[in-house]
Amino acid sequence: MNHQFKLLRKESYSGLIGNLLKSQQVYGPVKQEGYTYYKRISYPDEITEDYIIPQMSAKSFVFPKIEKLFSFVKSKDGVRVEDKNLDTIPKKVIFGVRPCDATGIHNLSAIFLWEPEDSIFKKRREQTTIISFACSSADDYCFCTSLGGGPGNTAGSDIQLIKTGTNDYLAEIITPKGAEIVSSNPGLFEDVDSVEKEKYLVRLPVCFDDSELEDKITDAFDTAIFDDLSMKCVGCGACAFICPVCGCFDIQDETKGSMGQRVRIWDSCGLRQFTLHTSGHNPRDTQGARYRQRLMHKFSYMPDRLGVKGCVGCGRCSRACPVEINIHENLQQITKLVKIHKHE
């Protein structure tokens, strides 16, 4: 992983955003009533650097909470269906994405670009450039390092900016998309010779050993641990909707008279209706069974089938949970379980 580094001086930083604003939509972390959200900006100084992690993840740039798939009109001659016009998906650059959120988009791609590829997701991904900010601070809920990530993780980013002691930025160029931004902004990026990225990153201790997590959680399938961990769960969608990697969706028709559209909307395995059959039977009839699905999907099924975890350790679900269910704590408990037998 030998990425090229450049220096972006603080005087050039606003210039870069200004230039980008001329050619595409620009988004970044913006403060709103004391909370930070990724929002569209019109001026460089709307972007804040005073945040640990935005309230909502960056997944909506590639997997929005509501996505029109196609529209339909019913007439005497039948039903006319019109696919979503992919050319309407605009080019966007997102500033200040946290490394965990960028990794989230990377892991989400493993779901949506699994054969057959999802064309809408693919187009959104292609049209989106991610300029991440490495983390110089973290809070009690962050645990990316325990899952193999870190404050300077580059998965999913096109460029990563690392703030230096002089308030300038080191720019790590990760993808061709990132390189293109550098080459199309001549004069803003300078060469650097020595790079000590690590010293600008927050140190976040590793709290559990994730090498055996997949085996242990898979072994625990038939145990009561999931019932115990989720006894206080009230069964909402907060943890899934706020998660950068949760990709489950529901399909609904929104109609008005004889026309309408089919939309894809976020769904959550925590909700009772998620697996409710038309017959009234529900194969996941208890909150324990639902919480087991949540954890198994993230730490057993996804690693097994897609080679990536369904969790990047951003801690959002724990911050958002109405009853303080803390996934970091839960994973620590699961990794402490005595191993029963090894899976092939």
Add this chain to the structure above:
Amino acid sequence: MEKLREIAGELLKSNDVKVVIGYTKGMNNKVTPFFAKKQEDIAKLICGNSCAQNLAVYLYKKDISDLGKPAIVANIHTLRGIMRLAVEKQIDKKEMIILAIDNAGDIQKLDNLSDLENYLSSVIPQLNEEDQQMLDELNRMTPGERMVFWKQEMKKCIKCYACRQACPLCYCTRCTVEENQPQWIPVASSVVGNLEWHMMRAMHLSGRCVECGQCGKVCPVNIPIHLLPVRIAQEMKTLYGTSTGISLSEKCDMSTFKPDDKENFIG
């Protein structure tokens, strides 16, 4: 705290009570609901002003009912929640012990609903200062300004239903908002649809909401959504002079007709 643990310990020992629903300190020092089932769990129980969640929601959850007869640590919100659930015949036949805790930390063991009614007869429900301030601010706005305020908030709503799930009075197992045959309210999250959903929820809670504020506390995107049902609760008080979650004989105002009901809101 010691007194609570002592009583809870005895209840579990007597084997009459199978689980004590209360609070504990979780990770990062956060207060979180806790279910004490064994003697060694007792030392983890805590109480105090930070134990503010309305726990009544757990009284009708299947996974917890399956454990057997509960004792429930109850602040004023939980107490009113229990009373209202009993009035609405959700838990009126349920065997349980209520450990009522007042603001000063004094504990009283209530063995049944009439004990609870007695206890509550001396309580005057009062909204906390912060909520009252926010409501005053909303009341000062013109209807147009209020619409702008709520539309702005509705943009943030992700329809996660945390507000509904955490509310003790939102116990319906099938909610209109998820029905799509026919569709009453858009299932997808959009500004107008979200507004419709929250108005529907607030109306369904009118004369039932016990003003605990739980729905607003849990919103992951910090929408003060409790102000809608709480505002309506105040309206109900002005119109009919009734409070909720206080007495076993209270009714559901919105579905009760009296010949001398005020009708001055009909235009």
